[in-house]
Amino acid sequence: MFGYVRPLKCELKVREYEQFKTAYCGLCNTLRKRYGFFSRFLLNYDFTFLAMLLSSGEASCEFEHRRCIASPFRKKCLCRPNPSFELCADLSLILFYWKLRDTLKDEGFWERLKARAVLLILGPSFKKARRNAPDFDERVCRNLGELQALEENGSPSIDETSDKFALILAAVSEKAESEAKKRVLYQILYHIGRQVYILDAVDDLERDMKKGSYNAVARRFDIKDGKLSEEDKKELKITLSHSAGMAASAFELLEQGMWTSILANIIYLGIPRITSEVLAGTWNKKQKY
């Protein structure tokens, strides 16, 4: 996805930071094991968050030490693949697959060529991932289709468009074991998905205006020059912080476990910080944190 859902590193304890890395490396390792070498390029912070969230109630997990391509000499400690991590690996591939299919439809020649190449390289992995999580695959396909229809019609609502995207993430909650946990995860994921979609639209504003492609925020605030006014930013901040609040109040209802403090950092500090950076225009997607 986009890398907005990450902890605020300076506020993590050293232990939490080390633990976060075990999740990050753990997901990378799960991707490699399940889907081969190239799939690890899909690793990102958002899915690391999801993996931690899905294993949130667990008191501990199994660790292992191993070398990898990013650290060929020193062994790293990482979480062993478990069902939550495997699910996140499946989802990473499925979401990326449909994103590429989108690119094939409406991007320029070079972008399309790149997408084709990736589809070729990762083809078998995509196939396997879609087989592993067919219900999610169907869900992503349907919701992205609906989202595209809204975009083609130039929907002026950020709620309606972000809803389609948020529902994709929220669908992951169906994997939870109890009814109550399903509802809690649904709220967390829906509102984080909603924030991610809106933040991405704000972040892409200038690029989309230049290319003349649809942008939900631009349509909502009727922006012509690619710049948000202070008044627009205030309104976006209000709507985003309500979503942040909803995600947080749901998060407090989750059972506590080994990942709780890191997840709290992401929800209470990480996402709000990135929200203000994106709104201020100082966010850089490529930056390491």
Add this chain to the structure above:
Amino acid sequence: MNDPYSVLGVSPDASDEDIKKAYRELARKYHPDNYHDNPLADLAQEKMKEINEAYDLIMRMRSGGSGAGSGGARSGSYGPGAGGGGTGSFAEVRAAISMGDLNRAEAILRSITNRNAEWHFLMGSLCYRKGWFDEARRYYQTAVNMDPNNLEYRQALNYMNMGGYNAYRPAGYGTHGGLTSCDICSSLLCADCCCECMGGDLIPCC
């Protein structure tokens, strides 16, 4: 019931003071105000009940079973959703929203052709429950514009404009941004309106 100490997250040999502190922190976390109009309000309420029971039980056990009550603040019964009365189908919409039956509420609202201030307010409430906060705010705004004297509508809009800053945050996760002087003024003005409704006055000059 689970071990009351683990419910409060304290060890059985914790001091009364520590237990009270843990209880207060949890009660603050799951307070109904934090789950106002929240689809998970019932889960928070359950949690609150569990905490209250655990605290009461510990206090009873510690005072030798003489049945000492808890010293913590208690919340009364709480029901989410738009409160207040309403006329005809609007009352039905309110009921549907508070039951969490959003599809029904939406169907009724869409079928109403007389789109007055209350209609916009209820559309706002419905959007809020769906998590469509941008539209919720705009509907509330329209409702207030159409009927500026209605306290319910203004409160809803004010709550929206506060941007959830009053929400609970655990210790150590301080606010980034926080209240601005403008929010404080608008809250005071709102409080003044409440007072005036009841015959009192908070800010004498307005």
